[in-house]
Amino acid sequence: xxxxxxxxxxxxxxxxxxxxxxxxxxxxxxxxxxxxxxxxxxxxxxxxxxxxxxxxxxxxxxxxxxxxxxxxxxxxxxxxxxxxxxxxxxxxxxxxxxxxxxxxxxxxxxxxxxxxxxxxxxxxxxxxxxxxxxxxxxxxxxxxxxxxxxxxxxxxxxxxxxxxxxxxxxxxxxxxxxxxxxxxxxxxxxxxxxxxxxxxxxxxxxxxxxxxxxxxxxxxxxxxxxxxxxxxxxxxxxxxxxxxxxxxxxxxxxxxxxxxxxxxxxxxxxxxxxxxxxxxxxxxxxxxxxxxxxxxxxxxxxxxxxxxxxxxxxxxxxxxxxxxxxxxxxxxxxxxxxxxxxxx
Numbered sequence: 001x002x003x004x005x006x007x008x009x010x011x012x013x014x015x016x017x018x019x020x021x022x023x024x025x026x027x028x029x030x031x032x033x034x035x036x037x038x039x040x041x042x043x044x045x046x047x048x049x050x051x052x053x054x055x056x057x058x059x060x061x062x063x064x065x066x067x068x069x070x071x072x073x074x075x076x077x078x079x080x081x082x083x084x085x086x087x088x089x090x091x092x093x094x095x096x097x098x099x100x101x102x103x104x105x106x107x108x109x110x111x112x113x114x115x116x117x118x119x120x121x122x123x124x125x126x127x128x129x130x131x132x133x134x135x136x137x138x139x140x141x142x143x144x145x146x147x148x149x150x151x152x153x154x155x156x157x158x159x160x161x162x163x164x165x166x167x168x169x170x171x172x173x174x175x176x177x178x179x180x181x182x183x184x185x186x187x188x189x190x191x192x193x194x195x196x197x198x199x200x201x202x203x204x205x206x207x208x209x210x211x212x213x214x215x216x217x218x219x220x221x222x223x224x225x226x227x228x229x230x231x232x233x234x235x236x237x238x239x240x241x242x243x244x245x246x247x248x249x250x251x252x253x254x255x256x257x258x259x260x261x262x263x264x265x266x267x268x269x270x271x272x273x274x275x276x277x278x279x280x281x282x283x284x285x286x287x288x289x290x291x292x293x294x295x296x297x298x299x300x301x302x303x304x305x306x307x308x309x310x311x312x313x314x315x316x317x318x319x320x321x322x323x324x325x326x327x328x329x330x331x332x333x334x335x336x337x338x339x340x341x342x343x344x
Contacts, residue, residue: 019046019047019048019049020033020046020047020048021033021035021044021045021046021047023035023038023039023040023044024038024044024047026047026048026051028048028050030053031050031051031052031053031074032051032052032053032054032055033047033048033051033053033054033055034055035054035055035056035059036055036056036057036058036059036079037057037058037059038059039059039060040056040059040060040061041059041060041061041062041084042061042062042063042064042065042068043056043061043064043065043068043069044056045071046071047071047072048072049071049072049073049074050074051072051074051075052074052075052076052077052098053075053076053077054072054075054077054078054079055079056078056079056080056083057079057080057081057082057083057103058081058082058083059082059083060083060084061080061083061084061085062083062084062085062086063085064085064088064089064092064093065092066089066091066092067095068092069092069093069095069096070095072096073095073096073097073098074098075096075098075099076098076099076100076101076122077099077100077101078093078096078099078101078102078103079101079103080102080103080104080107081103081104081105081106081107081127082105082106082107083106083107084107084108085104085107085108085109086107086108086109086110087109087110087111087113088104088109088112088113088116089113089116090113090114090115090116090118090141091115091116091118091119092116093116093117093120094118094119094120096120097119097120097121097122098122099120099122099123100122100123100124100125101123101124101125102117102120102123102125102126102127103125103127104126104127104128104131105127105128105129105130105131105151106129106130106131107130107131108131108132109128109131109132109133110131110132110133110134110135111133111134111135111136112128112133112135112136112137112140113137114137114138114139114141115137115139115140115141115142116137116140116141117140117141117144118140118141118142118143118144119141119142119143120141120143120144121143121144121146122146123144123146123147124146124147124148124149125147125148125149126140126147126149126150126151127149127151128150128151128152128155129151129152129153129154129155129175130153130154130155131154131155132155132156133152133155133156133157134155134156134157134158135157136152136157136160136161136164137161137164138161138163138164138167139163139164139167140164140167140168144167144168145167145168145169145170146170147168147170147171148170148171148172148173149171149172149173149174150168150171150173150174150175151173151174151175152174152175152176152179153175153176153177153178153179153205154177154178154179155178155179156179156180157179157180157181158179158180158181158182158186158210159181159182159186159187159190160176160187160190161189162189162190162192162193165190165193165197166193171197171202172202172203173202173203173204174197174202174203174204175204175205176204176205176206176207177205177206177208179207179210180210180211181207181208181209181210181211181220182209182210182211182212183207183209183210183211183212183215183218183220183223184211184212184231185228185231187207187220188228188231190207190220191207191220191221191223191228194206194207194220194221195221198221206219206220206221207219207220207221208220209223
């Protein structure tokens with residue numbers, strides 16, 4: 001009993017000597033604070049300032065105060081998965097300048113505000129999977145350009161701004177699956193970005209359409225460009241020509257199978273109409289028609305010339321034949337004279 005009391009006292013000193021919360025286990029050798037499965041409703045206070053890994057998964061945390069991480073500026077890994085967060089206030093993580101991995105999976109987040117993750121210059125992995133996110137912003141925040149992995153799978157996203165993805169130039173992996181993607185005009189920009197991303201060597205699980213009905217279950221990369229030709233977007237055809245020039249679709253489709261939006265909210269119901277043909281196709285048809293008419297006229301002219309030539313040749317031959325017929329019948333004086341002289 002005495003030995004057990006000694007061991008427990010050593011453990012208690014180890015855990016509390018650095019200001020570790022009562023419900024947490026702090027391992028100073030690995031600079032980790034293990035606070036998972038403890039029933040917390042907020043970020044615990046009195047965390048050791050030197051910790052670099054904070055495990056808060058499987059709690060009931062429903063909000064993050066502005067100064068929640070002021071005392072732990074050295075954090076590199078923060079796991080908040082399986083909590084009750086419904087939103088994240090912009091700047092909630094701004095004190096964590098060394099943060100590299102942020103796990104927010106399996107919460108109740110509905111939307112992410114602009115610049116929510118500002119001032120996280122070392123952030124490399126952002127996992128937003130398994131929430132109820134219906135909208136993502138145009139930017140995650142200042143100094144977020146070093147993110148290499150982004151996961152938004154298992155959410156309620158219907159579209160995603162291309163400008164957001166373009167603000168993350170170091171992305172290597174993007175996970176999109178299990179979202180109700182609307183494959184209409186608003187997703188055209190995302191299609192172009194994804195093709196370019198895969199062409200550059202990026203990895204993705206792809207985007208599977210949920211609507212409209214004719215495209216349900218289809219891979220966005222395999223939806224033909226022509227179906228977006230009727231979208232009322234001024235730059236659509238410019239992007240279309242650029243993508244055809246680089247031949248992204250074929251190569252990116254191969255890469256995608258191996259590894260595996262433009263417009264505002266007011267245009268959410270913008271759906272390509274089947275009747276109007278794309279501009280490029282109309283031009284092609286017009287060119288074919290004009291070429292056919294010109295060729296037809298030339299052929300008719302050649303046929304007329306041939307008929308006229310044949311008729312002229314026939315008439316000339318007939319006249320020439322009629323002119324030679326009497327001569328062959330009676331002969332010329334020159335032809336008769338030798339016979340007469342020989343008989344004499």
